[in-house]
Amino acid sequence: MGTAVELEAGGRTVRLTNPDKVYFPERGFTKLDLARYYLTVGDGITRALRDRPTTLERYPDGVEGESFFQKRAPKNLPDWIPTARIAFPSGRFADEICPTEVGAVLWAAQLGCLTFHPWPVRRNRTDHPDELRLDLDPQPGTDYADAVAVAHELRALLDEHGLRGWPKTSGGRGLHVFVPIEPEWTFTDVRRSAIAVGRELERRMAGRVTTAWWKEERGEKIFIDYNQTARDRTIASAYSVRPRPHAPVSAPLIWDEVDDAEPRDFDLATMPARYAEIGDVHADMDDHRFRLDSLLELADRHEHDHGLGDMPYPPDYPKMPGEPKRVQPSRAKSPGEPPTSP
Structure with missing residues (x-):
């Protein structure tokens, strides 16, 4: 697999073992390729993850091997990577890593993390999405x-x-x-x-x-x-590599690009050149904060005028107040009764 290498990231040295291990056989991309990619887009992915409790989607043997989601911070977590305690719908708790620098991203890549799944909260206010x-x-x-x-x-x-x-x-x-x-x-x-x-x-x-x-x-x-x-549901971060054979990435866009973009064109090989040319096109996102009052008023109108209340939660959630029956319609109907909406 090759001897270990050390990568410098923002003044932090991160050791990468087995750098030649192939993670994407179809393209030949290795563990070192993955780490170098994250180093190249470091400011962008750090912006997307900064201070957010983050679940790691790990593929220690590459995309063709077994995988798992790691919510709890590993026991060997360096003391320079902060954590935050988050609450699951079950009422249980976990301490998740909260990256604040690109070194933390490389450290996770060393563990075989391909995709980062940050919560929509910051570590100083974990019950209030931003x-x-x-x-x-x-x-x-x-x-x-x-x-x-x-x-x-x-x-x-x-x-x-x-x-x-x-x-x-x-x-x-x-x-x-x-x-x-x-x-x-x-x-x-x-x-x-x-x-x-x-x-x-x-x-x-x-x-x-x-x-x-x-x-x-x-x-x-x-x-x-x-x-x-919903709580404990996350979306892959901007710049995250996705576990598919061609190594695509979740690519930030500006609105003028949306029509002509081709998702397959954004991958581990092509994103560094795009990033070097135009940088993080979402860099200004944290400079803005909007309010939900108007959307919540729209929800009130839906409920008052049309009787449209809550909708089903995921199956692993406890029953929530005001939630409709959480039963697949085709299984809920009586014999001889046509299907009905929940």
Whole structure:
């Protein structure tokens, strides 16, 4: 596998063992290639992760080997990487790493971490999200172009409510749009805002957008995955490498690029050149903070005028107050009764 190497990152020396271990056989990318990539985009990914409790998606033997999500900070965590205690829906707690410098990213890469999954909170206020994250997820029969059409309508909707979103590719066929917000609301409030956005997009783009939690009801549409805003649900960070054979990355975009972008063009090999040319196009995100009052008022109108209350949580969640029945529609119906919406 080759002898260990040492990489310098912001005044920190990080030791990388087995640097020649192949992580992406299809492309031949090694562990050292991964670490050097993260060093190249260091300011960008550090901006995306800074002070955020972060789950590590680890592939110690590469994308063709076994993987796992590491939520709790490893026992051998260096004392220069801070942690924060976060609470899971179950009521249990864990201390997660909170990167503050690129050295922490390289240290995680040494452990085989490909993708970083930061919480939408900072370590000094872990119960109050500072980002509204909107996940535009293409369902079978749809693709990136369909997500782009929805993203433009989403941009218009956000603008109407005095909000601004920063788009990025998911690393697959979808798009993510992040809105920095004041950390004044709970996870429940932020999720309620995401549901309101999804329902409004569903109304404006009937037949093209869905908020249906059950896959059997979604059809060939773009799913607004509102549950990505629930506590302990995370989205891959900007610049994270995704565990697919061609080593794609989640690429930050400006709105003028969204139409012509091709997600497969952003990968471990191509992103460094793009970054060297234009830098982190989301660098100004932390300079802005928006309020959710208008979206929460929209949620109130949905409930008051149309009877649209809460929606199902993920299956591993405890039953939540006001949540509708969490049963797949096709299994909930009585014999001989036609399917009904939840």
